[in-house]
Amino acid sequence: MPWTAVGATLLAAALPPVVAGFLFGKLAIAALVAAMSAHLASKDVRTGTAGLIVFATGLAGFVCLGKPDMTLLVAPMVAIAAATAGYYGFAKPVVRGLIFWTIFTSPLIPADQEQALFVVYCLSMVWSLVITRLAGLAATLPPEEPTSAHYAAIFGAVFAVGLAISTYFGQRHFGNHGFWFPLSFIALCLPPHGQLFSRTLQRTVGTVVGSLVLFGLGLVATDPWWIAPIGIVSLPLGFRILPMSYTGFITCLTITVLAFLNVATDIDTLAFERLATMGLAALMTGALAAVGALVLWFVKPEALRALTQDGG
Known part of the structure; x- marks a missing residue:
């Protein structure tokens, strides 16, 4: 990767959590989730589509914030949504968003500041999308081929089972860093x-x-x-x-x-x-x-x- 692209990547994905951490402490985690997800997704698809995907996966995270049991219900559904997106050739940006969404299932983020988290998340997402597009990095990766209905269904079932299992055991056996189990699983499932x-x-x-x-x-x-x-x-x-x-x-x-x-x-x-x-x-x-x-x-x-x- 050229150093100019490295600089743009850091500006888009690393600057928001640094600023948020300096101003708001632990809210930097939400900025990291939004900025990194938006940057990676916008390299796969056009900026508008990437924004919709990252906003939707973010909402899934907010639904589960501070509610570990709710995560076990939401996780399989977002996994199926990722597989369905694959039928139309958009599985990769959705899965990228889920890699960082799993951080929301951990106690690293203060669950009593939902409004501030939402604002930080949205601003960081928009910043990352704008910088990525201005740097000429948006939609620069090869397009993803749509999958068949059979393949999407099988991938959805496997992905949903694995995400539910990894989330469950991560929450109960790895303490504050339990998000690492589902995060690793999702990263390996990237198309x-x-x-x-x-x-x-x-x-x-x-x-x-x-x-x-x-x-x-x-x-x-x-x-x-x-x-x-x-x-x-x-x-x-x-x-x-x-x-x-x-x-x-x-x-x-x-x-x-x-x-x-x-x-x-x-x-x-x-x-x-x-x-x-x-x-x-x-x-x-x-x-x-x-x-x-x-x-x-x-x-x-x-x-x-x-x-x-x-x-x-």
């Missing part, structure tokens, strides 16, 4: 699905390497504020090398996320939770993908052959 197993391997390796690097740094520098600048440097570096190495990007992204969360949580806990959730997500994704492939083999074998030819 095109022909690259599912190779992407799972790359993401797993990147997560392990990034977690171990930051864990090692934590042993040397006990003050988390000495580690935070490393996260700042890792983010643009990750975007820079993304076209060349997805594994390298995930490594840098993992370092960035853990470096900032380390300010509030010890690195030992963070590294364990990140590795555990990634491992569980990879195992569950592989198992569900195998079931989905088996069903697809019975109902539409030509679709399964197409997936295999695409790199599955």
